[in-house]
Amino acid sequence: MTAQAGGVFSDWLVQQDSMPKSQSPVAIAHDHRAQNALRNDARAARAGLSSEQRKKASQEITDTVIRSSWFRRSKFVACYLPMPDEVDTWPLIKRAWRMKKRIFAPIVEKNFAMRFCELTAESKLVFDQFGLLEPQDGEIIAPRALDLVITPVVAFDDNGNRIGMGGGYFDRTFSFLRNRRYLFHPKLIGLAFSCQRVDKIAPNPWDIRVFCVIDETSCSDSGKLAANTRNAL
Numbered sequence: 226m227t228a229q230a231g232g233v234f235s236d237w238l239v240q241q242d243s244m245p246k247s248q249s250p251v252a253i254a255h256d257h258r259a260q261n262a263l264r265n266d267a268r269a270a271r272a273g274l275s276s277e278q279r280k281k282a283s284q285e286i287t288d289t290v291i292r293s294s295w296f297r298r299s300k301f302v303a304c305y306l307p308m309p310d311e312v313d314t315w316p317l318i319k320r321a322w323r324m325k326k327r328i329f330a331p332i333v334e335k336n337f338a339m340r341f342c343e344l345t346a347e348s349k350l351v352f353d354q355f356g357l358l359e360p361q362d363g364e365i366i367a368p369r370a371l372d373l374v375i376t377p378v379v380a381f382d383d384n385g386n387r388i389g390m391g392g393g394y395f396d397r398t399f400s401f402l403r404n405r406r407y408l409f410h411p412k413l414i415g416l417a418f419s420c421q422r423v424d425k426i427a428p429n430p431w432d433i434r435v436f437c438v439i440d441e442t443s444c445s446d447s448g449k450l451a452a453n454t455r456n457a458l
Contacts, residue, residue, distance in 0.1 A: 267380035282441035299372035378417035
């Protein structure tokens, strides 16, 4: 079973306990097809960026995060280790180390669970079963103890909705944030390129909205960033 197929199936199982009775399995399948179409289009747009475009945009995105008050206040920061076509988070990680913050990288397990393992400059990195980098060992932190979580994004809209790779790992791990309107701890911040923005994402009942998504236009359009942040509250 592929990671994407496994994620869809596991999300369907999770949803059985939470979906409204009026939502049928046919409607669920339709929602999955719509999200898969958005996911594929956004991934193709991201893959179409040149290495120079990706490098420049990644620097602008990480600079915006570093300047934010919520990053400066955070002590325990979870951050994904990027795939080649994702927003490069290594400048952000290295800056956090210089600011004496502790960084934790996600580890995806075979039972669709996610843990966060401390990442240091001395950490040995290995590839997991999905081809993702992760620390070989290190201290594990509980998700509730994190101050900030930098999440990967495949597609996003301006209402704090995101589409990931389809595994549902972040949604399950941070399900305790589902019904909170004002208290966002930890804050989930998505990073993406502007070509990954879509008009609207129809969220699933189990989806956890991010506090905001930062793309390379956020640094030059503070109004858009403020609006995204307000919409996430």
